[in-house]
Amino acid sequence: MELLIHKTEPVVNESLEKWESVGHGGFGHVYKARHKDWGVDVAIKILRDGVCHFMPLCDEANRMHQASCEFVLRLHGIYQGCPPGGTSTQQGLVMEFMETGSVESLQKDLSGPPLWPLVCRLAHQVAVGMNFLHSRKLMHHDLKPSNVLLNVDLNAKLADFGLSRVSTSALNSNREIMRGIEGSYKYMPPEAFEVSYEPVRSFDVYSYGILLWSIITGKEPYPSAAFALVELKIPVGDRPKCEKIDQMREEGLKELVDLMKKCWDGSPSERPTFKNCLAVTENVFSKNKEGIHDAVGHVLTTLKSPTKCQSNTTLALNVPLQPPEQSESIATVDNVILTKTERSPIQDSVRISTTSTTDKATFVDDNRAKLIQNVTEVMAITDHLGDLVHRETYSLILGKATSQEKMRVLYQRALRSGGEEVKAAFYDALKYHQPKLVERLGG
Structure with missing residues (x-):
């Protein structure tokens, strides 16, 4: 949809239907709406009062349009109208709608990071997008998990870099506004806490380093630290802790961690350019590329699950006491009371099983060779085992070409070392x- 924003008619209410509120942030409120003429869902970001006026917004939107890239959120136009619940005419941006949310929402849904191949792809795609912005002499100024959006296939697209640029002057002149942008200060470099600082490209590189830590760990940096503490500690060298990362064993992890630490260096001149970052991220992703299809499939399946990241094979359910008339039927599985509506598919299949945990484990051990030879649904079974299979082991299983190879890894790395409980779940x-x-x- 090639257009010059300032020469194009704004998108107005008459063109939109099926409005739905989907989020809010430091710059405004985001809606999902259906564009009647285009026949697609779009995201409408309504800017807060006082962020900018219409003509500066048009100029900034044109800069965003110039940054058209596979890994940068696509801008369709300018919105001008009164959104649902509003009382006056407001301005905003009309962008492509990213139905899978953001890296931040993905981390919350998974209660941690995605599988390693997807971690590597996200790290690389963000670096590609940022390198493209910098090559067009544009900067982001607010790189963080909530501004890395995900499409239906979990590919990353950068968002909100234009809004960050519009508000640069406000950020530098009003510390309260900076505090109000939730989480942004945790991704700011030490030099940015100086009142007179004006952002340059190394600002984005530092933010990328903190973002890498968040993508790898699936966590928010300094989760309980307020602005005042971060402002005090970051300039003296404090950074997110890496002890748990150091315990991980993933292909290419060392290279990503080394890059991460170079990016968050306290000296702006020592930080790499995004072109330098690409050489690392592309190499790491290439080492893990074969596992990306299964990794994405696993995450999408998890997101569609009603219980999301909860293990489907966990039988120790906290079942509330119910009067007899509320339970359609009751079954006992390994001494756990389950109502009919509370059983998982696995629990429903075993019904009233009298097989003990020890007997199940003995069955698995006695038939080890035959199981390795004949189990064909290895990935489906591994998905059901959930957290009982370590993420590193899951990645190894994904990398194997045949069911026998996958099953052999599952047995050696999870079943044999996991004891009777894991074997019984298997x-x-x-x-x-x-x-x-x-x-x-x-x-």
């Missing part, structure tokens, strides 16, 4: 996905 998952195999083996 037995239940196997009975659900391949009941005839369990029956044939005498289970």
